[in-house]
Amino acid sequence: xxxxxxxxxxxxxxxVELIKYHLEKEKYHTDSFYDGESFLTxxxxxxxxxxxxxxxxxxxxxxxxxxxxRATEEYKNIPIIMLTAKGTEVDKIVGLEMGxxxxxxxxxxxxxxxxxxxxxxxxxxxxxxxxxxxxxxxxDMVLDLDKYEAxxxxxxxxxxxxxxxxxxxxTSHPGWVYSRNKILDLLWGEDKIVLDRTVDVHIQKxxxxxxxxxxx
Numbered sequence: 751x752x753x754x755x756x757x758x759x760x761x762x763x764x765x766v767e768l769i770k771y772h773l774e775k776e777k778y779h780t781d782s783f784y785d786g787e788s789f790l791t792x793x794x795x796x797x798x799x800x801x802x803x804x805x806x807x808x809x810x811x812x813x814x815x816x817x818x819x820r821a822t823e824e825y826k827n828i829p830i831i832m833l834t835a836k837g838t839e840v841d842k843i844v845g846l847e848m849g850x851x852x853x854x855x856x857x858x859x860x861x862x863x864x865x866x867x868x869x870x871x872x873x874x875x876x877x878x879x880x881x882x883x884x885x886x887x888x889x890d891m892v893l894d895l896d897k898y899e900a901x902x903x904x905x906x907x908x909x910x911x912x913x914x915x916x917x918x919x920x921t922s923h924p925g926w927v928y929s930r931n932k933i934l935d936l937l938w939g940e941d942k943i944v945l946d947r948t949v950d951v952h953i954q955k956x957x958x959x960x961x962x963x964x965x966x
Contacts, residue, residue, distance in 0.1 A: 756773055758782050773864060773867065908959070917956060
């Protein structure tokens with residue numbers, strides 16, 4: 751099996767080297783970028799399996815890069831971990847609303863970062879969370895678990911990997927009640943190292959994107 755490719759985008763060389771060291775020790779391949787422009791240019795040559803993205807970058811900041819990736823068909827499903835010195839709840843919510851899958855604040859534990867990378871890559875490999883069906887239909891919505899596509903009345907809804915996985919959980923058993931912890935368990939399992947608030951933000955985004963369709 752080929753090594754997973756992880757792009758590190760951060761303008762602090764010491765941080766980049768620290769992350770690079772710990773990831774390569776776990777047998778990941780890393781590409782390092784110190785500004786947003788060089789990273790976006792490199793995407794045309796090689797698409798990574800995951801991006802570790804600093805929020806504050808020269809020229810193009812992390813939020814703009816995240817927005818660009820989520821708006822581009824070819825790149826929209828790349829998992830993103832935001833890594834930044836901005837640690838307020840508002841900053842975290844903004845990052846998640848822009849499409850980040852996870853958020854870590856500097857200073858950070860390299861071991862925790864590696865654990866989060868493993869968890870996100872593990873669940874992104876899963877073509878479905880539960881092997882019930884390749885297609886799930888709920889009201890006017892159809893989920894294609896092979897293509898990771900969600901459609902309402904034939905119109906495709908752009909979802910991040912985490913949003914799609916949460917929606918798969920909810921639509922697999924309509925009427926079931928899931929607590930935050932249960933959703934975290936199903937998404938991350940033993941690698942559950944994220945905050946309950948993360949689930950709240952993803953659910954809020956799902957509600958906005960799905961509009962009038964409500965999962966009971």
